[in-house]
Amino acid sequence: MLARAETWWTILKICVEERLVYRGDFALGTLMRFLPIVTQIFLWTAVFASAGSGLIKGFTRNDIVAYYLLTMLARAFSSMPGLASGIARQVREGEIKKFLVQPIDLIGYLLLARIAHKVVYYSVAAGPFALVYYICRSYFPGWPPTEVMVAFLLSLVLAFLLGFFLEATMGMISFWFLEVSSLLFVYMLFTFFFSGHMFPLEILPEPWRTIVDFLPFKYMAYFPAAVFLGKVQGTELVHGLMIQTAWVLGFIVLCRMTMQAGFNRYSGYGG
Amino acid sequence: MSHHPSYLGVFLTFVRNSLVRDMTFRANFLIDTFSSMSWMIMNLGFYVLVYQFTPNIAGWGKFEFFVFIATTMFVNSLVQAFFMPNAEELSEQVRTGGLDFALLKPIDTQFLVSLRRISWSSLGNFFVAMLLLFYSVPRIEGLELSFWQVLLYPVYILMGVLILYSVMIALAATSIWLGRNQSLYDFWFYITNFSRYPMEIYQGTWGTPLRQLFTFVIPILVVINVPARLIAKPLSWEHSWLAAFGVVATLGSLLGSRWVFKRALWSYRSASS
Numbered sequence: 025m026l027a028r029a030e031t032w033w034t035i036l037k038i039c040v041e042e043r044l045v046y047r048g049d050f051a052l053g054t055l056m057r058f059l060p061i062v063t064q065i066f067l068w069t070a071v072f073a074s075a076g077s078g079l080i081k082g083f084t085r086n087d088i089v090a091y092y093l094l095t096m097l098a099r100a101f102s103s104m105p106g107l108a109s110g111i112a113r114q115v116r117e118g119e120i121k122k123f124l125v126q127p128i129d130l131i132g133y134l135l136l137a138r139i140a141h142k143v144v145y146y147s148v149a150a151g152p153f154a155l156v157y158y159i160c161r162s163y164f165p166g167w168p169p170t171e172v173m174v175a176f177l178l179s180l181v182l183a184f185l186l187g188f189f190l191e192a193t194m195g196m197i198s199f200w201f202l203e204v205s206s207l208l209f210v211y212m213l214f215t216f217f218f219s220g221h222m223f224p225l226e227i228l229p230e231p232w233r234t235i236v237d238f239l240p241f242k243y244m245a246y247f248p249a250a251v252f253l254g255k256v257q258g259t260e261l262v263h264g265l266m267i268q269t270a271w272v273l274g275f276i277v278l279c280r281m282t283m284q285a286g287f288n289r290y291s292g293y294g295g
Numbered sequence: 296m297s298h299h300p301s302y303l304g305v306f307l308t309f310v311r312n313s314l315v316r317d318m319t320f321r322a323n324f325l326i327d328t329f330s331s332m333s334w335m336i337m338n339l340g341f342y343v344l345v346y347q348f349t350p351n352i353a354g355w356g357k358f359e360f361f362v363f364i365a366t367t368m369f370v371n372s373l374v375q376a377f378f379m380p381n382a383e384e385l386s387e388q389v390r391t392g393g394l395d396f397a398l399l400k401p402i403d404t405q406f407l408v409s410l411r412r413i414s415w416s417s418l419g420n421f422f423v424a425m426l427l428l429f430y431s432v433p434r435i436e437g438l439e440l441s442f443w444q445v446l447l448y449p450v451y452i453l454m455g456v457l458i459l460y461s462v463m464i465a466l467a468a469t470s471i472w473l474g475r476n477q478s479l480y481d482f483w484f485y486i487t488n489f490s491r492y493p494m495e496i497y498q499g500t501w502g503t504p505l506r507q508l509f510t511f512v513i514p515i516l517v518v519i520n521v522p523a524r525l526i527a528k529p530l531s532w533e534h535s536w537l538a539a540f541g542v543v544a545t546l547g548s549l550l551g552s553r554w555v556f557k558r559a560l561w562s563y564r565s566a567s568s
Contacts, residue, residue, distance in 0.1 A: 059485040062505075063492055067352070070496040075349035206326040210333075217337050227344050 031128070032136060039140030054149040057096070058156050064092050081226040087253060088224065089163040093156070094249035095221050100149065101180045102187030102219075102244035104138065108211075111195030112204045115290070124287065131192060131279060138188055168252060175261055179248040182268045187244050189275035196279065199286030220246025226255075240275070243268040300402045306410055313413035328419035331375075335368055335420055339427070353495035359527040360493075361431035366523040367491050368424035370455045375417035378460050381409050382467040389470050392565045405556050409464060428526075435527060448526050451538070454545040455518035459487065461552035462515065468552075468559035490515040493523075514544035 072078065072085040083091065111134070114120040123130040157164075168176065194211055198204045216222055218241040225236050225246050236242050247264055250256045256264050317324050342364065346357045355363060385408050388394040397407050432438065463483060489509050494516045497506035509516040521541040 053481065056481060056485050060488050063488055063496075066496040066498075066502055067492055069498075070353040071345055071349050074351045074353065080348045206330060209330045213330075213333060213337060217340070222337075222341055223344060227347070229344075229347070 032132070035128075035133060036136050036140050039137045040144055042140075044144055054152040055156075058152070061089075061092055061096070061156075065089050081224070082255070083224055083226065086163045087165070089160065090165065090253060091224050091249050093160055093163070094252050095219075095245040097153065098180060098183055098245045098248040099219075099221055100145070100153075101142070101248075102183040104187050104191040107134065107138065107188070107191045108195035108198075108208050109205065111192065112198035112208075115198045115286075116203075120290070124290075130283060134192060135188060142184065165253065168254060172251065172254065172257075172261075175265060176248055176252045179243070179251050179265060179268060182265070182272055183244050183248055185272045186240060186268065186275065189272060189279045190240060190244075193275055193279045193282055196282035196286050199282070199290055215241050215244060218242065219244045220249070224250075240271040243271060302402075302406060305402065305406075309410055310413055314415055317415045324416050327414075327416035331372075331417060332419050332423050335364075335423060339364060353493050353498075355493050355495075355527070356435065358431040358434040361427055362435070362527040363493060363519065363523040365424045365427040365431065366452065366455075366519050366526075368420045368427070369452050370459065370519055370522075371487075372417050372420035372424065373452075373456045374459045374463070376414050376421075377456075378409060378463055379417070380412040380414045382463045384408075384412065385464075385467045386470040389563070394563060395565050398560075398563075404560065405464070405553065409460070432526065438527070440526070441529075444525055444529055447538075448522055451522035451525055451541060454541055455522060457545050458514055458518050458548045459490075461548035462486070462513065465552040465555040468556045471559040471563050486513070487515060490518050490520075494520045510540075514548060517541050517544045 068085055068088045072080070078084055080088075111120075120130070123133070167173070191211075194204070194208060197207065201207070218225075218236050218239055220236075220242055225233065225242060228236065243264075247256070247268060251261060251264070339361075342357075342360060345352070346360075350356065352360060385394075388397070388408070394408070397404055400407060432440070466483060489505075494506055494510070497503065497509075497516075506516065517537070517540065521537050525538065
């Protein structure tokens with residue numbers, strides 16, 4: 025047991041060091057990622073100025089800006105750049121064989137590598153994030169009460185897990201189709217549109233508004249932001265967290281099942 | 296053999312080669328076309344949603360704005376088809392030393408590295424833009440197109456493409472100094488992101504300087520605003536000076552980027568060969 029923990033700890037440490045090589049690129053990249061927010065602020069200011077009413081579906085202009093900033097944070101947790109495509113590449117090139125030979129669990133390894141990736145990302149990105157949030161502090165309604173804050177943090181962690189297992193499952197599909205890049209692109213489009221990263225989901229008309237409630241995507245961007253802004257409260261909040269947890273558990277199982285099924289039909293292409 | 300290569304002949308060869316290459320992987324070609332189209336359609340969907348709540352955005356009515364989006368799609372599809380793959384490859388060639396071969400050829404280096412590959416699948420959006428334009432123009436109230444508008448619209452789209460090309464090749468050329476410019480595409484996306492909105496939305500303490508910066512220093516706001524205005528809102532006074540300025544901005548960008556490119560080439564030291 026101890027040896028096992030030590031193995032995982034070593035893997036985590038190596039992954040962190042590997043990640044730190046590119047820290048300069050990281051910090052700059054993070055700051056640049058906020059640039060589209062600037063245009064969104066101008067765009068929504070113009071929309072509210074023309075709309076005449078100060079409220080669109082319960083959102084003021086400041087709410088919308090705060091919403092976009094918060095979804096950036098949620099996406100920092102739930103987005104998994106290169107995870108599915110990395111699995112697909114390993115399957116295609118035969119590198120995945122090492123997980124069949126070595127006593128290391130593929131999903132566990134990927135999860136640790138991803139945690140290392142995120143830990144480094146947050147430690148470097150904390151500066152740019154804090155800076156932008158400080159500059160934009162007037163858009164926020166203020167700190168939410170403690171219990172909401174706890175729910176918010178919990179939803180962020182769940183968003184990370186959901187993003188990880190959902191995308192890892194997508195990656196496992198490459199055991200069946202060798203080239204999944206187009207499938208991943210469609211998945212990316214769906215998450216962008218239906219996670220609420222592009223706009224608050226409230227502005228969707230029916231039946232789309234109801235449909236997104238039954239999809240897992242909204243828990244990766246919309247839900248944490250809505251929790252922070254107090255759009256989801258009381259029992260609704262508790263239910264939301266429970267459904268989010270259910271999605272996470274569902275994809276943990278699905279991910280493992282697809283991996284096992286994939287291993288069974290894997291025929292080891294490449295060198 | 297003449298000392299001046301036929302630029303048109305070389306260009307047509309590039310066009311043909313790229314088409315042959317794209318058609319070799321036909322399924323991939325179709326998927327690429329489809330995915331770049333679906334991206335733009337999703338973007339359009341966002342504005343359809345926004346226009347539920349407001350009659351206009353900074354003076355742009357729904358169908359006027361659709362013309363704006365169609366213009367964006369025209370410009371972007373042309374840039375992505377002709378220049379994007381080449382600019383990406385330039386950075387890679389600098390890193391690997393492959394640029395040596397381009398320098399040795401008896402043809403203008405900038406021409407050669409800018410047009411070598413043409414991504415035909417990116418032109419899918421060109422046709423979506425065409426449909427969107429033909430759908431939106433008749434629905435703009437009180438709009439009557441004159442002969443001049445129809446004639447100048449493609450000209451200004453072309454100028455927009457040239458401005459964006461200038462920015463792109465200048466950015467790509469900096470990889471000669473920086474060694475590697477991996478985030479070129481990211482940077483490109485974030486900068487051109489500013490050009491995708493009507494310039495009227497940039498107002499106020501922050502907006503006005505931003506608008507001036509992206510009009511006069513890096514003229515990316517001219518790229519889409521001028522042709523889109525020309526079709527959708529031809530009667531405003533502002534338009535006439537913008538149209539004149541568009542010509543100046545295009546020439547300035549082309550000359551500026553040519554200068555940056557040549558300067559960068561002087562600093563080129565071959566690598567790993």
